[in-house]
Amino acid sequence: MPHETEPSVAGRDMTDVRPGGHAYLFGLGSPHGGDLLGWLAADGLREALNDRDDVSVDCLAQPVDLFLHAVTASDRLLLVDAMRGQGPPGTLKVFSPGELAETFEPLSSLSSHGLDLAGTLALVEALGLCRAGIRIIGIEMPAGADPDAPPPRLGEEEARRLHEAVMDWLDAD
């Protein structure tokens, strides 16, 4: 079950990890359909975190685009993405990279080629980046694929819970 735990750093020398490094918060998605949720989340959080200079917030079209940012070993990484099959629309779940792989492994072969989220996180780990912590927050997207459905929105309650989860993560020791 996904929950808030520190991701595995087994086998890694943690002495050079600087607690409280810069935090990168990326919304993953696209402008279309339920996939938009990650970007909506990032837009909302960017505004809410505007006064913090220890956090960068951006929208990414592909996980691999995070490497366009100067992420280092001492940084922390939070990814917000739309998910499916984890509860009613609007459900939020927090995953560590290991939990993400366990939960979504059966779907990994459905990803288009290029680097999917799991592959990108494997490279982040191999490169020794973001060793101060990695989290993924999934937001359950609306059911179905009705092309005439209105664009998804992040409701007030969902935005509040998301903000709370992000602040908990940011302010954790």
Add this chain to the structure above:
Amino acid sequence: MSHNKRTGEIHVPVLARVEGEGALDIRIQAGRIEELRLRIFEPPRLFEKLLEGRSTQDVIDSVARICGICPVAYQMSAVTAIESILGVTPTPWVEAMRRVMYCGEWLQSHSLHIHLLAAPDFLGYDSAPAMARDYPDEVRRGLRLQGLGNEIIGTFGGRSVHPVGICPGGFFHAPDAATMQALRERLTEGLDEARELIAWVASLPLPEDDQDFVSVSLRHAHDYPITAGRIVSDQGLDIAPEDFEQHFREFQVPYSTALHAQLDGHPYLVGPLARINNNLDRLPADLKRLLDDCGVHFPSRNMFHSIVARAVEIHVALGEALRLTEDYDPAAEPHVETPAQAGIGFGCTEAPRGILWHRYALDEQARVLEAQIVPPTSQNQARMEEDLAASLTRLGLERDDDALRLHGEMVIRNYDPCISCATHFLDFHATRD
């Protein structure tokens, strides 16, 4: 001299680090390869049939879905064919910006292949993350270049995967000047990294494996070919894209859901090595000097020089994107109006993996009557089989199964095959008593 007259079979049930699902089966009899099959078993995707009855815009948006890594190539070949039917000539601004967008695709596709798919083979790693532990700077450089390619595509297409910005007559939207200026700053940084990348791939321990093959690519009047040109070979072929079917033949083999193709009855190569072999004189002089300094010489008969060709084309893509966006001025009208018109049209552009040929027949409402798509991977299948037979024989068929399997996979990955692109047909025959 070996007296080993081995008999046996080698199977690679699932090819790793290629897009799509394929396998390799080899039967060796008395020390010779009796049968070699690059078996593609991914289900057919029926795109050509799905396009029938669709509007021209539907075609452009739908063909982008054929591939997650080269959607721009599909859109560009399609829009070229469609505009030729509709009698539309894109403005110089549109032509230039389409080339820039296409450069983004070369950049991201080539970077992905070099760093995450091919380089681990040459350096003895079984995966990109394993290689990244020992080559972190090189991998991060590759990921930055890949991300930069995605950024270019997203700038014009709204998103980097399955972009939606192209329409008949141009683009839906012209990027603003500030966006383009920010992009140009990143491109400039990328150009230095591309020079370092060329030197790095040229230093990799690439196998020496010269072979005879025919290089087929586009050739443009004055540019390195990307979005337009005539179809040429290094054996004297020089034809317009509409004459493709007079020389190239697609055919089915029982063990592949992707059609094979031959040029005048023989396998041929498309892709970066073929492009650079046929267009060396279209490279900038400083790039040719850099190649000379690195000791890699084109035209090359060594298939493993494909990775160097990809690195060179990353530099070409960055240089072209910078050249074409110098003094960038957003178009007031990023597209021209297009009438509905019936006819038959052809489009052929250089996808990252080689020439991508489209043919469409439209009715009076400009809806699709027929569509035909010949992707690069299906064109390379026969060449890959030919290469595998030669490479494995040269390696030594007496070697153990794991060695042959590993080398076979490396040979296949060197082509950067996109099996999902290639499996678009279904040749259906029913026998009834």
